[in-house]
Amino acid sequence: MDSAWASASEIAQAVNAGTISAESVVEEALGVIAARDPLLNAFTAVTDARARARAQMLDSRRARGEALGPLAGVPFAVKNLFDVKGLATLAGSKINRDLPPATRDSPLIERLEAAGANLIGALNMGEYAYDFTGENLHYGPSRNPHDLNRMTGGSSGGSGGAVGGGLVPLALGSDTNGSIRVPSSLCGIFGLKPTYGRLPRNRTFPFVASLDHLGPFARSARDLALAYDAMQGADPDDPVCVDRPAEPVADLLERGTDGLRIAVAGGYFQKGLFPEAHVALDQVAAALHANTEVELPQAALARSAAYLITTIEGASLHLERLRKRANDFDPAVRDRFIAAAMVPGTLAVKAQKFRRWFQAEMMKLFARVDVIVAPATPCTAPEIGQKTFRLGGVEMPVRANLGLYTQPISFIGLPVVAVPIPLEPLPIGIQIIAAPWREDVALRVAYALENMGVAAAPRPQFEMGTA
Amino acid sequence: MPHDPLDALIEAAARVLDLPLEPEWKPAVAANLRVTLEHAAAVEAFALPDDAEPAPVFRA
Numbered sequence: 001m002d003s004a005w006a007s008a009s010e011i012a013q014a015v016n017a018g019t020i021s022a023e024s025v026v027e028e029a030l031g032v033i034a035a036r037d038p039l040l041n042a043f044t045a046v047t048d049a050r051a052r053a054r055a056q057m058l059d060s061r062r063a064r065g066e067a068l069g070p071l072a073g074v075p076f077a078v079k080n081l082f083d084v085k086g087l088a089t090l091a092g093s094k095i096n097r098d099l100p101p102a103t104r105d106s107p108l109i110e111r112l113e114a115a116g117a118n119l120i121g122a123l124n125m126g127e128y129a130y131d132f133t134g135e136n137l138h139y140g141p142s143r144n145p146h147d148l149n150r151m152t153g154g155s156s157g158g159s160g161g162a163v164g165g166g167l168v169p170l171a172l173g174s175d176t177n178g179s180i181r182v183p184s185s186l187c188g189i190f191g192l193k194p195t196y197g198r199l200p201r202n203r204t205f206p207f208v209a210s211l212d213h214l215g216p217f218a219r220s221a222r223d224l225a226l227a228y229d230a231m232q233g234a235d236p237d238d239p240v241c242v243d244r245p246a247e248p249v250a251d252l253l254e255r256g257t258d259g260l261r262i263a264v265a266g267g268y269f270q271k272g273l274f275p276e277a278h279v280a281l282d283q284v285a286a287a288l289h290a291n292t293e294v295e296l297p298q299a300a301l302a303r304s305a306a307y308l309i310t311t312i313e314g315a316s317l318h319l320e321r322l323r324k325r326a327n328d329f330d331p332a333v334r335d336r337f338i339a340a341a342m343v344p345g346t347l348a349v350k351a352q353k354f355r356r357w358f359q360a361e362m363m364k365l366f367a368r369v370d371v372i373v374a375p376a377t378p379c380t381a382p383e384i385g386q387k388t389f390r391l392g393g394v395e396m397p398v399r400a401n402l403g404l405y406t407q408p409i410s411f412i413g414l415p416v417v418a419v420p421i422p423l424e425p426l427p428i429g430i431q432i433i434a435a436p437w438r439e440d441v442a443l444r445v446a447y448a449l450e451n452m453g454v455a456a457a458p459r460p461q462f463e464m465g466t467a
Numbered sequence: 468m469p470h471d472p473l474d475a476l477i478e479a480a481a482r483v484l485d486l487p488l489e490p491e492w493k494p495a496v497a498a499n500l501r502v503t504l505e506h507a508a509a510v511e512a513f514a515l516p517d518d519a520e521p522a523p524v525f526r527a
Contacts, residue, residue, distance in 0.1 A: 210523060301513055304506035311503055319484075326487040335492055339499035342480040347507040352521035354510055359522070400502075 003028035004166035005459060008074040008223040011169060012116065015073030018062065022055035022073035022118065029075040029120055033167050039462065040143050042152075042161035044080050045087055045122040051075065054118050069116030070226050070250075076170040079156050080122040081129060082106040082214075083203040091205035092125040092155065094138045095321055095328045106203040107235045108172055108214060115230035120168060123158030127330045129174060129207040130314055130337075131155040132182050132402035133382075137330040141384045144187060145460040146426050150381035153186035153402060155179040156217070160187035163217045165460060170227055171217045176208045177306055178376075178406025180215050184418035185376035185429025186402075189457045190446060191217045192224045195436050196413025197242045200235035208313040209240070210352070211306065211410060219457035221447040224417065225250040228439065249440040253447040257288060260441065265374035265433075266293035268300050269405055272391035274379035276428055280421035284373055284430045287454040288445065294369060297361040302408035305351035305358070307400075309411075312348040315340035332399065359412040366435040371445055375405050376418045376429035406431065415439040417446040419455035427458050473497055473504075 001014055003025070014020040030048055037043050058068055078084065081091040083102035090096045109119055124142045126134060134142040134157020142157030144150040145165030152160040156173030160183030163171050173180045175193040184191030192215045199214050206212055216227040232246035264285050273281070284290075296302070315322075315337045322341065326334055365372075378391060378401070388395050391404070409416055409431065415438060418429040432449075434442040449455035477496055481488035488496065 298513070301509055304509045307506045308503065308510060319486075323485055323487065331492070331495070335495035336499045338481075338486055338488065338492070339477075339496045339503060341484055341486060342477060342500060343503055343507065347511060349521060350515075351507075351510050352523060353515050353519040354513060355522035356520055357513075357515060 004032045006169060007220050008071060008169040008218060009226060011074050012070055012072045015058070015062070016068055022058040023052070025073045026051045026055040026075060026118060026120065029168060033121070036165055036167055039148055040145060040161040040165045040167070041140050042123055042142055042158040042165065042167060043077065043121045044090060044124050044139055044158070047084065047119055047121050051118050051120045054113070058116065058118065069114065071112060071230060072116035074117045074170055075120040075168050076112060076117050076172070077121045077123050077162055077168050078106070078109060078119065078172040079125050079159050079174060081125065081174060081205040082109060082122070082172060084109065084119065084122055087122060089205045091129065092127040092136055092139070095325050096205070102203070104203060107200045108231050111231045112227060117170065123162055123171060125157055126155035127333045128314070128318065129155040129176060129179055130333050131399065132178060133157070133399055134160065134183060135384060143384070144381045145462065146188060146458070147381065149383055150426070151186060151384055153183035153377065153381065156183050159183060159217050160189065163187070163219060164189045164457065169218060170223060172214060173217060174204065174207070175213045175215060175410060176211045177310055177410055178403030180217065181376045181406045181416060181418040181429065181431060182402050184217060184420065186381040188420040188422060188427030189217055189219055190221055190224050190420060191215065191418040192228055192439065192443070193410060193416045194228065194439050195415045197240050198439070199231050200238040200241040202235055202237040206317065208310045210309050210313060213410065213413070221417065221443055221450050222250065222253060225253055225443050247440065249443050252440045253444055255444055257445055257448045260370045260445065261368065262288045262290040262371040262373060262445070263292045263294040263369045264290050265296055265372050267295045269296070269374045272378050272404065273375055276380050276423055277375045277378055280423060280428045280430055281373070281375055283421060283454055284449065287449060287452050288373065290373055294365060294372060296365070296408065298358060299408045301354060302358045302411045303404065305354045306407045306411040308343070308348060308351040311336060311340035312343055355411060362412055370434065370441055372433040374409070374431045374433060376431045377402055378404060380423070380426035380428045409433055415442050417442040419446045419449055420457050421454065422456045422458040473500060
C-alpha cells in the first residue's frame, strides 16, 4: 500500500482483511509525518505512543475475530481546538497553553475511534480560529503542500496541509465562516461542512456559538462520507446539536446526479473571481450540465451580517483574556477583538434578525433547485505573508476576504462539500451547496464529479523528492 | 483638524470596558472598527418588520 496516499477506505479494507496490520499503518504514517512535517508545519502534537498502543489493541481485536469498523486502522488528526485527552486544547493560541490537559477526547474523536480509526495528533490552526490564512504567529504558518511558500488557507490550516500533503488520509477541522472550505480549496482536497447543528461541538474550544460547525477533510468524497457517517448523532452535552437520527450517506453516493436540479450561483459569487476560479467553476458547471444561474438574495448583506456576528461573539468569548493577556494574542487577532468589543449590541441583534430573513429567502430558492455551485475561494493559494490582493479591481486584505464566498453560506448553516479542481500549477475548490440536512445530495454530486475526473485531490510535487 | 469621533469612541470605550489599549494599537483597532461599522450600517439599513425574530431561539 502507498502509505502516503492511500485512502481511508483502502486502509480500512486492508486492515479489516488482515493484509496489513494497524501497527504497520501507524508506523508508516509516523514515518511520513517525521519526514514531511518539518516542511509543512501541520502538526502541533504527534500522539505517537497513544496511536501505537491503539494500533496494537486493534490488531489483537482482529486476531480475536472482532470486527473493527469501517475506519479500521485509519490514522487521523484533529485541529488543535478539539479536546484530546492529555493535551491542552490550544485553539492555535499561546494563552491556552496554560489550560489543564483535557481529561476526555471530543465526541467526534471518540466516534471515529469507535469506527476503528486511530488518532495520531493535533494540528496547527489560526489563532482562536479567527483567520482564513493558516498563518500563526506563535507556531509558525501551516505550509501548502503544493508550494511551501504559499498559504494553506485557514483557519484549519494544519488539517489542509496534513491531508493534502499525504500525512494522514483524514482530518477534522472547524468552519465558522469557511475554515474547512478555504483550506480545502487552497490545499486541493475534499472538505465537508455539515448542516449547522448536525454534529456535536462539545469538548472543542469554541469561536462563535451561532456559526461554529465541525467536519472532516479527506482526499475523496467516499472518505468524507465514511467519516461523516461515523460521527453523526446527538450528544446530551451539546444543546445545539439536533436530536435527529443518523442519516448515513456512504451507501447513497453512487446514486449520481440524475434528477438533481443544479444551478450556479451568480451575482455576488462571480464578482472579484480570479481567472483560475472562473475556469474551475466553468468546468464543474459543464460537467454537471448546470446551465442556469441563480442569484442568492442579498448575499453581500449575508456576508456582512456573518462578519458582525462573528466579531461580536468572538470578542465576547475573549473579553477577559483581552483584559488580562492582551500581549499574548497575535496583534492582528487582538486588534480585531478589541474593536469588536466596542460595537453596540443593537447591531448584532439586527444581524441575527437578518439571518432569519435570509434563511427564509434561501428556502424559497431551494424549492426550485437542489444544489447550488459556487466558488470556494476567489483565487488559488496566496503567498505566505501576502497581506492584500486585488478583488474586482480593489485592493483588499487577504486575511478577511479569502472567505468572501463561503461566509454567506455558513451564515445559515447550509451543508457544503468543497471539491478540489486540480488546475495547474495550483488547485482550487468549488462549493457544492445543498439544502439543510441534505449532506447526502452534496456528497453525491462531489462523488459524481470525482468519478468524471473533474474533481480530484492532486498529489503534491514534493512526492518526487526525498520526503 | 477636528477630532475623529471614532477615535473618541475607541478611547472612551476602552476606559469604560476596562480594555487595554496601547497607543500603537489604535490605528489597527480604528481600521477594524471602521470596517465592522460599515458592515453594520449595511445590515442596519435593510428594513425588517418590527416583529422580525432573531435567528437563535431559546427553548425553555
